[in-house]
Every structure is written in C-alpha cells, then in structure tokens.
Amino acid sequence: MNHFYIETYGCRMNICDSEVIVAILSKAGMKYVNSMSDADVIILNSCSVREDGHNKIYERLTEIRKNANLASKVIVVTGCFASLLTDKLFKQYDFVNIVVNPNCYRQLPDLLQQIRVGKDHLLKSLMDSDEMYGDILPQRVIEDRTTAAINVMKGCNQCCSYCIEPVTRGHEHCRDVESVLKECDDIVSLGYREITLVGHIIDKYHSIDSKSGKNIDFAELLKIVAERCPEQRIKFLSSHPLFFDERIAQIILSHPNIMRVVHLPVQSGANKVLRRMDRGYTKEQFVxxxxxxxxxxxxxxxxxxxxxxxxxxSHEEFEETVDLVKSLQFDDINVFCFSMRSRTKAFKLYADDVDEEEKIKRAQTVKDLRDSIKYQKNKRFLGQRIGVIVESKDNLGRYYGRDLFHHSVYFTSDIPLAINDKVIALVKEVSCQGLIGNVYSI
Known part of the structure; x- marks a missing residue:
C-alpha cells in the first residue's frame, strides 16, 4: 500500500491542500502516481461550496463501486466536504475506508497504517483548527509548471448567508510571514514563473513579524513577496469589497511584477439581494x-x-444585476446559479424559491453579456504586441499563455518554444475567449 493517487475538486485552495497531502505521504515513504490504476490508495479531495461539488464526489464513488478493481483499493475522502460527512457515508459506500477533513491531514499516515492492520471506516474531523501546514513544503506534482499557489490564510468570519465555508473551513487563521517566504523561495528554486497568494478573503490577512514585532497586513505581505521574488509574476485571490484596501492597489501599481488583476465578487447588483446575502455593502458602495x-x-x-x-x-432584482454588469464592464465574470447549502443562514431563514430552469436562463443571460463585453474589450488589442509567458501547447501546435493583465493569449511560433519561455506575441485576431496571434519576438 505504497502508491497513492489524488483527484482534486474545487478551488485553488484545494489544489494547495492536495500538494500538502502529497508532501505528508511522501515523507511517510509513499509514492505519488498519476493514475488510479497504478495506485493502492485513491484520495478524492472534495469541495463543498456548491451542491455540484458534493454530487461530483457521490458520482465518482458510484463509478468506483462499479469497478471491482478500484473498489478493492483503499478509498479516502478528504477536503471541505469531509467536514460535513458522518459515518453514514460508510453505510452508503461501504468500500470507502477513510474520511479526513482539512485540519487532520497530518494523521493520514497513521490512519493508513490502521487500515493496513485491519481497521476500517475511519473518520477524522477537527473543526476550526489553526492548522495551516506552514512547516510543510508542497512537492508541486499536481500544479502546472508555470503557476504555484500558496495558502496564506484559511477560513472566514463573514458568514454570508449562502456560504458553507465558515462551517467547513472554520474561522480565519493566517500563516506567519516567515513560512510564506520560505515557500516563496522554494517556488523560485523550482523554476516557477508565477506565484498566486490564496485566501478566502485575502484582504483580511494579518500577522506579526517575529523579528521586528511589526504588524503585517495583506498590502504589506504583497509588497514583501513581490520584492522577495522580483522575477516572478505575483497574483492573489480572492478579495472582498468590504476589505479591499486602496493601499493594495498602490502596491500593485508600484511593483511591475504584480499582475494587474483583482478578483472582487459582487454577487448581485440589487441591494435587497445583497442584504439577504449578508454581503455587508451596497451596490453604490461597490460601484x-x-x-x-x-x-x-x-x-x-x-x-x-x-x-x-x-x-x-425577482426578475426586477436580476435586471439590476444585468444593469450593473453593463455599467461596470467587468473584464471577466464567474457566473453561478445559487445552490442551497444546509447549515447556512439562508437554509434557516429563506426558501430556495427561484425555479432551476429560471436560474439557468438568468445565468446564460449574464454569460452572454460577459462574452459580448470581453469581445469588445479584446478588440482594442488588435495589432498590439503582448508580453506572454508560455504555459502550454495543444495538439495542433498552438501555444497558450497569459500576460501581466491576465489576458489569455493563443499563438503560433515558427520556432519551438518551451514552457515558461517569455515571448512577445502579435495579436491578429480576437474572440471572447482571448487574443490570437503569433510570436513576434523572443
């Protein structure tokens, strides 16, 4: 039982967690493999933000049950969803051996050892721990070769009425600056071109410098990381409109290696909806x-x-969101249909009373508007030369990368390129998906 495989669902934070799991199990003498068939242990690192995250795990477990070879392996469920699970899962899927929530990953080697000696159906879940795994350097076997992410904080104290994150991840906890910088140095040594700092509401990061005793907020952390890693692009997510400090914008402006992009979820353009969501701001404040x-x-x-x-x-409240999108002309929009989560304020106080077909229709309206805005904005780049880092190459020989402003660029080259090469691309076409062209210079 020495080979393990991880399948990761959900956000960037879960990818970071999967890399931590790889490091923990590798230190215990196990080996990561990239296919289920080669593994003795299969780990499903789950997500709980939306209902479809739960469904994906149940669907995957059902698929595994139908395959006798896979079902005979050691099956482990980890991630945010594991925080919501009880031993009822073992009755529904009796081939699942272990359930572990994000605060208990250090115990995975011991739990697997218990399975080796005949124990079964082990559930390990600890709520609201300050465990940040800051002393563990991820091995970076799952992430791509260009961007490496660092969890600098976890949890959330905001308790938006629809969100399950405060339940599954607990209250806010932040890593110390020293451990973040140690991970940055490791990422640089491995040759990554980009570092993404990750936190649920990253603007609320705070720590105390152990040497100077100075209070470090996120604006200061961003500055420290950018100056520590001048050859790497620096990005961060996600922010909250209530806590985004203009000092962060000033730090972005004054450091050429910080990407010119922010992720600020508005969720709705209707004040009544924002109040029911407990977002804490009005449409006017967001604008x-x-x-x-x-x-x-x-x-x-x-x-x-x-x-x-x-x-x-209501239809009128949805139209307020549409009007806001038209007014603010966002560069991109992640569109979601509301999914009721148990153990949230919304579950206790409100009814999930918008028809599913209507949700899908409204989502498509916003997506169509988003794509139209993106296409019109992208047209301004026609004929321009864009600095890009090569991130991948498809089967047709077309390269993909992003620029400092997070624009997707698809391009061809007469000269073979390597992942992480820096090139200048000449934009000849555009679509709502990105910019299209060819390499102008290297």
Missing part, C-alpha cells in the same frame, strides 16, 4: 470602489462573481 480602483490603475483587469437565483431574487 464607488471600482471607480476608485480604476482611477489608481486605469487598465486594471477586474474579475467578479455573479450569483443568480438567490432566495427571493
């Missing part, structure tokens, strides 16, 4: 924030999230 950011960095890429079909969302 004012975007205006201030664009005055500091006029060409800043702004990505947002829109949730359609939240409890009680």
């Amino acid at each position: 004012e924030l975007i205006g201030r950011l664009r005055r500091v960095i006029p060409d800043l890429t702004i990505i947002t999230d829109v949730m359609v079909g939240f409890c009680g969302e």
Whole structure:
C-alpha cells in the first residue's frame, strides 16, 4: 500500500491542500502516481461550496463501486466536504475506508497504517483548527509548471448567508510571514514563473513579524513577496469589497511584477439581494470602489462573481444585476446559479424559491453579456504586441499563455518554444475567449 493517487475538486485552495497531502505521504515513504490504476490508495479531495461539488464526489464513488478493481483499493475522502460527512457515508459506500477533513491531514499516515492492520471506516474531523501546514513544503506534482499557489490564510468570519465555508473551513487563521517566504523561495528554486497568494478573503490577512514585532497586513505581505521574488509574476485571490484596501492597489501599481488583476465578487447588483446575502455593502458602495480602483490603475483587469437565483431574487432584482454588469464592464465574470447549502443562514431563514430552469436562463443571460463585453474589450488589442509567458501547447501546435493583465493569449511560433519561455506575441485576431496571434519576438 505504497502508491497513492489524488483527484482534486474545487478551488485553488484545494489544489494547495492536495500538494500538502502529497508532501505528508511522501515523507511517510509513499509514492505519488498519476493514475488510479497504478495506485493502492485513491484520495478524492472534495469541495463543498456548491451542491455540484458534493454530487461530483457521490458520482465518482458510484463509478468506483462499479469497478471491482478500484473498489478493492483503499478509498479516502478528504477536503471541505469531509467536514460535513458522518459515518453514514460508510453505510452508503461501504468500500470507502477513510474520511479526513482539512485540519487532520497530518494523521493520514497513521490512519493508513490502521487500515493496513485491519481497521476500517475511519473518520477524522477537527473543526476550526489553526492548522495551516506552514512547516510543510508542497512537492508541486499536481500544479502546472508555470503557476504555484500558496495558502496564506484559511477560513472566514463573514458568514454570508449562502456560504458553507465558515462551517467547513472554520474561522480565519493566517500563516506567519516567515513560512510564506520560505515557500516563496522554494517556488523560485523550482523554476516557477508565477506565484498566486490564496485566501478566502485575502484582504483580511494579518500577522506579526517575529523579528521586528511589526504588524503585517495583506498590502504589506504583497509588497514583501513581490520584492522577495522580483522575477516572478505575483497574483492573489480572492478579495472582498468590504476589505479591499486602496493601499493594495498602490502596491500593485508600484511593483511591475504584480499582475494587474483583482478578483472582487459582487454577487448581485440589487441591494435587497445583497442584504439577504449578508454581503455587508451596497451596490453604490461597490460601484464607488471600482471607480476608485480604476482611477489608481486605469487598465486594471477586474474579475467578479455573479450569483443568480438567490432566495427571493425577482426578475426586477436580476435586471439590476444585468444593469450593473453593463455599467461596470467587468473584464471577466464567474457566473453561478445559487445552490442551497444546509447549515447556512439562508437554509434557516429563506426558501430556495427561484425555479432551476429560471436560474439557468438568468445565468446564460449574464454569460452572454460577459462574452459580448470581453469581445469588445479584446478588440482594442488588435495589432498590439503582448508580453506572454508560455504555459502550454495543444495538439495542433498552438501555444497558450497569459500576460501581466491576465489576458489569455493563443499563438503560433515558427520556432519551438518551451514552457515558461517569455515571448512577445502579435495579436491578429480576437474572440471572447482571448487574443490570437503569433510570436513576434523572443
């Protein structure tokens, strides 16, 4: 039982967690493999943010049950969803051996040893721990070769009415600056071109420098990381409109290696919906924030999230969201249909009363508007030369990369390129998906 495989679902934070699991099990003498068939242990690292995250795990477990060879292996469920599970899962899927939530990954080697000696159906879950795994260097076998992510904080104290994150991840806990910088140095040594700092509301990061005793907020951390790693692009996610400090924008502006992109989820353009969501700001306050950011960095890429079909969302309230999108002209939008989560305030107080077909229709309306805006914005790059880092190559020989503003660029080259090469691409076509061209110079 020495070979293990991990399948990761959900957000970037879960990818970071999977890399931590790889490091823990590798230190215990196990070996990571990249296919289920080669593994003795199969780990499903789950997500709980939306219902489809739960469904994907159940669907995967059902697929495994139908395959006698896979079902005979040691099956482990980890991740946020594991925080919500009880031993009832073992009755429904009796071939699952272990369930472990994100605070207990250090115990995985011991739990697997218990399986080796005949124990079964082990559930290990610890809620609201300050465990950040800051002393563990991820092995980076799952992430791509260009971007490496660092979890700098976890949990959330905001308790938006629809969100299960405070239950599954607990209250906010932050890593110390020293452990973050140690991981940055490791990422640089491995040749990555980009570092992504990750936190649920990363603007609320805070720590105390052990040497100086100085309070470190996120703006200061961003500055420290950018100056520590001057040859790497630095990105961060996600922010919250209530806590995004304009100092962060100033730090972005004053450091050429920090990507000109922020992720600021608005969720809705209707104040009544925002109140039911417990977001803590109004549409007008959000519009004012975007205006201030664009005055500091006029060409800043702004990505947002829109949730359609939240409890009680009327047609008029949805149209307010559409009007907001038209007004603010976001550079990209992640669009989600509301999914009711048990153990949230919304579950206790509201009804999931927007028809599913209507949710899908509203989501498509926002997606169509998003794509139209992106296409019109991308046309301004026609004929321009864009600095790009090569991230991948498809089967047709077309390369893909992103620029400093997080624009996707697809391009060809007469000269073979390597992953992480820096090139200048000449933009000849555009679509809502990105910029299209060929290499102008290397």
